[in-house]
Amino acid sequence: MTMEPQEDRQLIQQFQEGREAALTELVQRHLPAVYRFLFRMVGDEALAQDLTQETFIKTWKYLSRFDASRNFKTWIFSIAKNTAIDYLRKKQPLTLSQLESEDVPLGEFFVDDQPLPPEVLEREDLALAIKYALAQLPPKARSVVVLHETEELTFQEIADLTEEPLNTVKSRYRRALVSLRGLLSPKNAPK
Amino acid sequence: MELLKPLFERVPEPAVPTGLLERVLLAIQQAQIRRIQQRIILAFAGIVASVGYALYYGNLLWNEWRASSFINLLRLAISDPDIVFGSSQEFMLGLIESLPAATIFFVLLAGFLLMGVSVLVIHLLQIRRAALTQHRSLAH
Numbered sequence A: 001m002t003m004e005p006q007e008d009r010q011l012i013q014q015f016q017e018g019r020e021a022a023l024t025e026l027v028q029r030h031l032p033a034v035y036r037f038l039f040r041m042v043g044d045e046a047l048a049q050d051l052t053q054e055t056f057i058k059t060w061k062y063l064s065r066f067d068a069s070r071n072f073k074t075w076i077f078s079i080a081k082n083t084a085i086d087y088l089r090k091k092q093p094l095t096l097s098q099l100e101s102e103d104v105p106l107g108e109f110f111v112d113d114q115p116l117p118p119e120v121l122e123r124e125d126l127a128l129a130i131k132y133a134l135a136q137l138p139p140k141a142r143s144v145v146v147l148h149e150t151e152e153l154t155f156q157e158i159a160d161l162t163e164e165p166l167n168t169v170k171s172r173y174r175r176a177l178v179s180l181r182g183l184l185s186p187k188n189a190p191k
Numbered sequence B: 001m002e003l004l005k006p007l008f009e010r011v012p013e014p015a016v017p018t019g020l021l022e023r024v025l026l027a028i029q030q031a032q033i034r035r036i037q038q039r040i041i042l043a044f045a046g047i048v049a050s051v052g053y054a055l056y057y058g059n060l061l062w063n064e065w066r067a068s069s070f071i072n073l074l075r076l077a078i079s080d081p082d083i084v085f086g087s088s089q090e091f092m093l094g095l096i097e098s099l100p101a102a103t104i105f106f107v108l109l110a111g112f113l114l115m116g117v118s119v120l121v122i123h124l125l126q127i128r129r130a131a132l133t134q135h136r137s138l139a140h
Helices: A006-016 A021-043 A046-065 A072-091 A097-102 A126-136 A139-149 A155-162 A166-183 B006-009 B020-067 B071-078 B081-086 B088-098 B099-139
Strands: none
Touching: A006 A021, A006 A046, A006 A072, A021 A046, A021 A072, A021 B020, A046 A072, A046 B020, A072 A139, A072 A155, A126 A139, A126 A166, A139 A155, A139 B006, A139 B088, A155 A166, A155 B006, A166 B071, B020 B071, B020 B099, B071 B081, B071 B088, B081 B088
16 A cells, blocks of 8 residues: 655644645545546546545545545545535436445456457557546446546555445456457447 | 657647636635535534423423532521531531422533524525625625
């Protein structure tokens, strides 16, 4: 696990001691990453802005009780992830079978470590294709992929923030990888 | 497991929309102001409750005071000080025993409660004023 930046801790401590300006600095520091994550989770700019706002309001509400020994970055991402998943579930409730299939771990023997074929990486509409493919993934798998690939959180950090076993997170990532491989193949390009 | 890295590296990062930071800060301030207002309402309810409590126990204290021998003992001390000074220890003990101690305790409690809640309301109003000023400057 990466070390918590000292400045975050200091800012949290200052906020807990009553210095409201420390919160502004914390928001300023983490807003771009939270927005990027939420944008990739929901694929819509206006919605990502609303969810970012909601995430930071929740952060403010619980910050006074935040345990400074915890990692602030993973904590704020867990709030953002839960906010996004709550929204996605309200928008399109997941069926029981979807939830079950998302939570069933793949066996350790199932390792797909082949690099992506070059024709995928060379697609002209790659950005659109990724947006489309991410939207097809179940929310939990989507959050693992986005947190690991774009926000560079380790699987252990993701396991900490989702409060799930490390193997479940890795298994979810592998499952997502298999799905993305299929979804990103040129024959599945969005029309 | 870095298999998707080359994929995401080819896609530009979404830019943070202009004004999002201000919007988020403004929303947090609005939530702060709402929370302060809720606390002020609760504190005002506390003032009303403690005033009622103080009035009830004040009235009770007045009635118990009048019914006790405290005033008679005081009158005796004024009219016949020699007797009082002759047995001052017994007199003081009698005077203390005649006091409605439990009711006095509750009246004092109500008084402190009222004082505490009033200080809290003043403090909350000051915080609210500061938050509103900050909110207006951010909104502009």
